[in-house]
Amino acid sequence: MFSISNMSLPPQRLNGTVSITSAHLRCGDPVGKSTPYTRLGKYDCAFNASIECLIHILSMKYFLFLGSLFMLSTLQAQIKGVVQGADSLQTKPLKNVKITLLRAETTVYSNEDGTFEILLGKQSPDTLLFVAKGYRSDRLVVTRSDRFAALNVVLVSGQLVQDIVVAGAKNAHGISKMKTLHVEELTSAEFRKAACCNLSESFETNATVDVSMSDAVSGAKKIQLLGLDAAYTQLQFENIPILRGLESTHGISVIPGTWLESIQITKGTGSVVNGYESMAGLLNFEFKKPKDLPRMGLNVYQNRFGRSELNLQGGQRLSERWHMGLFASGAAIYGQQDHNQDGFRDQALSNTINLLQRFSYQGPKMEAQFGLQAYTDDKTGGQLTFSKQTPEGYGMTLNSQHLSVFSKTGFFGKKPAQSLGIITQLKAQDVNGFYGLRNFQGKERRLYINAIYDDIIGNSDHKIKAGASFLALRILQYAGQPSGAAQLGLTRTEIVPGVFAEYTYSGNRLSAVVGARYDQHNLAGGQFSPRAHLKYALSPQLDLRLTAGRAWRMPNFVVDNLSLLASSKTWIANQTLQPEISWNIGASLVQGFSFKKRKGTISIDAYHTRFTQQLVADRDSIFDMVIFKNLADHSVATVIQTEFAYEVLRGFDVRLAYKFQDVRALYNGQLQNQVLLPRQRYFANLAYQTRNKHWQYDLTYSRYSAVRLPHHGHSIPWALLNAQLTRNFKQLECYLGGENLLNFTQHAPIIDASNPFGSSFDATQIWAPIMGWNAYFGLRYTFK
Template sequence: MYKKIAGLLLGCFVAVSGYSQTVSGVVTDVEENAPIPGVNIYWENKNKGTTSEADGTYVMSIDVDLPENLIFSFVGFQSDTVFIESPGEHNVVLSSSVELNQVEVSERVGAFNMSSMARRNTEEINRNILRKAACCNLSESFETSASVDVVLNDAVSGTRKIQMLGLEGVYVQNLFEGIPFTRGLSNVLGFDQIPGSWLNTIQLTKGVGSVQNGYESLTGQINLEFIPPDVEERIYVDLYANSQQRYEGNVIWAKPLSARWSTALFLNGATQNMRVDNNDDGFLDMPLRDGFNVMNRWKYFGDYVRSQIVFRYLEEERTGGQTNFNFSEDFGSSNAYGIGIDVNQLEVLAKTGFLSKERDDRSLGLTASLNRTEIQSYFGNTLYSGEQISARFNSLFNTKFSEYSDHSAVLGFHYLYDEYRESFADSSFGRIENVPGVFAEYTYERPRFTAIGALRWDAHNLFGNQISPRVHLKYNLKPLTTLRGTIGRGFRTPNAFADQLGYLASSRQVSVLNAPNAESSWNTGVSLLHKFEFLNREIVFTTDYYFTYFENQLVVDRDTDPRRLLFYNLDGESYAHSFQTEIQAELTQKLGLKVAYKFQDVQVDYLNGRLQKPLVPRNRVLMNLGYSWDDDKWIADFTANYYGKSRLPKTSANPEPFQRDSKSKEFFILHAQLTRILGKFEVYVGAENIGNFIQPDAIVDPENPFGTNFDASLIYGPVNGRVIYAGVRMDISRNK
């Protein structure tokens, strides 16, 4: 039965400090299949333990030398011992009858992914859910999540952006296991640069994030946990091909070197060489791509010192535009319109945690990161290039008020250095940001109630003092019914070009009307999570509402004049309402269903008055059906997405043939995938956009890309038709 443990990966726990390794899971009752709260959980040879939460979940920190026995005991149940060889997720089933003296450790089926216990409104996307959408990078991993919309940036560059709470992904902070990354110019490729198969889990938190990770989470946080190096020796291979000759390959090798040291190497290569033009507009639907991505992580796990260092390098080249574009012949001329985006990025992330020998509630954490990102791009004959060098240091000290106190605090110092050098067309500009900051976070935690109050003060060299207060509250009405609320402020520096690079794919004349100020907003929200049983089936119901109000925003204006792209500081109001409700149910043991509805209302004061933000659908529905049979050897998934109408930027001032409707069409996107598991191998086939929906007339005046009316930035739906794909995954671990 321990075979299954070996297949499991490091669990899904955002530790407050983020330094400790843990064993986590759910304890359930074998007969009633219900979670058991209050189970005593402890290491056999250590006088330290924990108890399971009201929803049966537990998190146990590993401060012993593995392997070690972990004991689960509860009155009226058979005590059980689980032999733990490595950190990770271990779900335990306790039996109340004396005859059945065995522990079953099972992998959780991925249908339920909302925690009753997390302090913030967090949705977790684990590997089981990631599998539902095969390909290939992080932006595509959100296909089965209703909280995040993945949208194309423009009709030619193929870069995808996410939207959350009705706002762009740049307002969401991305974390690499707790450390901010892919900031600033890296937003050009966004999540296209993170290979999905490198990931273990994704935690999606709505609303303003913790002050511990910096000031930039205005509307949410996405924390990525990569495959850990220390669980077991493991070689993982993932190969993918689709009907448009896109090929991706991933190799991951994780190796524990000793009881304390471990390392993992991640490789990814991607290429697309076929010139596809399904909508016959003379432009490639997806750009030609070549790229590779390398990452190496090292981990040291001592008794009182724990450390990690991660090196990451990526390079990608994209060439798009007209199908007959040839860089060497046509670049710089007006023979054919081409788009090229070359990005390379080097990043080093490090973190070290020191645990107190006297007090196990005390720790000191240090994180540091260095990043250099370089972009070279052209849109027709317009050039944009940028370089960013940034360094970041964060330290945080974590302690309880006294040894047995319900009050705890985190105090920290943060420093960010950011240097930008950019040039667009014939002008160059740059800036240097120096941002020292301090923060304090106070947590009061009771079994049913948690309150977190936090304050940050950042002294920004360009934008002055920035104060960011944040409050998070959680109250459990019942063990499985959780009410959460949050309010807080965040800010960031906008990058007019890098944040909206795809908008340059047009003949619009670009003007930055005034020097961009810092973008800052207040975000507040409430959410309700309710898990219950109906006809013996577990049902998870969630509903939430968030409101974001900008104090300042760099407004991107494509409405005032269809021939111009304007950037200016907000003068007036800009806000976003987002309401979402979702139900997940196991209809039968084998059939899982998820249905979600989302409403978004985003309005901005432009130069000519208030308008709905363009290209944000007001209504969206998602449905996912998952069916598995034959002992989960076969898994079938079907996802349907409905996108309601959204407002298109005004084109009424264009000559008549180049005018577009004021609203987009509503449309459906359907995906299906079938996976067959054969021991260490998995084979999958699937289809994206089965209905073959293609946005009609996506590009304005595609015949004259060098004329004044050309615009490829008015994109609300796919420009790429149906894609059939297939792939294979291999997971070879020594311990099996």
């Protein structure tokens, strides 16, 4: 299923199917009419033997064997939080609170602003003991999963008679006060505000990340951070790369949102430990851990457009140290919708099956996790008359198959803060299909290794991380062109060894993270990426953060723009691609406050990304062409966002946000705004939960400004309104919701839909919903 050795020549379309002509592409083959692929470069002869061995190892029959060879690393957990004291008048931060981990026998004291951090020992769970003069001592049980939450600990004054204990509050949404970097965290409580059937829908109640549709034929979703596409954001699953390469276009709609424990959104270049590609930021997806899973969890979803989903997850304790987790998901879209009556389906029919199994081990000297994921996703779109059985009219099919083995292993040193972590991933991805008469085929094989050493210098105020990473990537892809145009083929091998080091200082009011990495790319050469992040507490409730850094990536103009195949435009590309390089600077202010004994935050941040090199898709210069060209110092992105969050009444949370995006590049010889990107967005989220927590009401409103369209003017502003009602029982949650309740749809989303094989056909200029209002219902049931 994942064989790659016989692929070289472009596929041919035969009666609605794709066939591959068998031939071998040898190292050093000249470019000619017999193959669409360019010569691989001076490094390839040296690397081909090792890559062919790697590809052979990655064949399916060896995958399960390799899964037992790699184990997942979790570095020693660091618990962070803030301690406050409550009396009859107010709640205020407490300094010099003695905080002790009883099993680990380690002690720290809280800072002037009440913040603290303590390293969790080798044995977990453990108990935190809080002792402060004039306040009742209290305890809180913590586990390694608490390293993803900022603990808000409240100690009660000894003068009060109420029986109040430690409150470990983990908010549904918020900016981490403890982290030096600007990190926004979404938890499972936030995901329950909407259906969140997949990753793309997990950001519906969030103003930072934008989600939009790429084309009206496949229905592919794309995410944007700081005004830039997902290709410029590093996506990770528990610090393991995810949704890269061939799965970047449609993979975000394959992974269920119910599998998620939390999402961390980092704006700016992020840590050098995670890699070199975070040009706009980093999204880290934390899945539910095996030891935290119930015996069985069930989620069922159905909407009025014929979309059904079933998600299962369950955990089992195999022994005192071993736990297993199993995740399964099945999704289908079977409804035939044509809201605007243009003869095209408004949503592609699809069938998706996704399986994930993971194991965890916790020992006195080592912790490990490893797992295996496999999914298949099959889509069919186009005109209503088209199907795989009767390929009449314009059609689209896209089949994706994924198989990966991942692992992390953490070894603890003799000192409490000393550890070594090793992250590994093996991945195979195949994508085959066509858009009309334009075929596409891609095969990808990827090996990733990251080793991280973690220690302190003197005390926990000074920490150091250092390590090395290695990436081996082999990708083969072919994209068809309109009749008479040169076909697009690309075969590329990437070998990227890298080293990095990072220093962290944690003071009472000032903290800083300074790091750098060097990567030697076989095509892009040596790349140096320095980064610095600083946080200063101007007051106990006001934090200032500054960030600056360099990031880069190797673009793939075919995969990065796959949805543009849903048009008749000819692609013109320079096959000699250069790396994309950018510098990002940013600043943020976060003010916490308390009004009428209820807490709130006000934040404002601004980030500026300047590309010294960028590959852009110019859709303005020539009407029937997309021209890919390398720009030098002619593309910038500036994004300003402000957000207000406050608990207006007990259980009633209000979150308001405004975002301004100025993203420009050189199109048709002029510095113009990015097409199909709104410059402004207004956002509001209202969430109310009754005191007995039986009922939950959620309302989310977004208003978008007009967007620039290729060649001809602008769109009109529009708004989106979603709502959901949830009824909570002991083990059951039932939810009923509506999407696009204002029933706004884009008029004529497909240009020249009546002539899909003509030169003017274009289904890629999508800036608003193409389907009307939607209603859905579902349930979540937990078997304990």
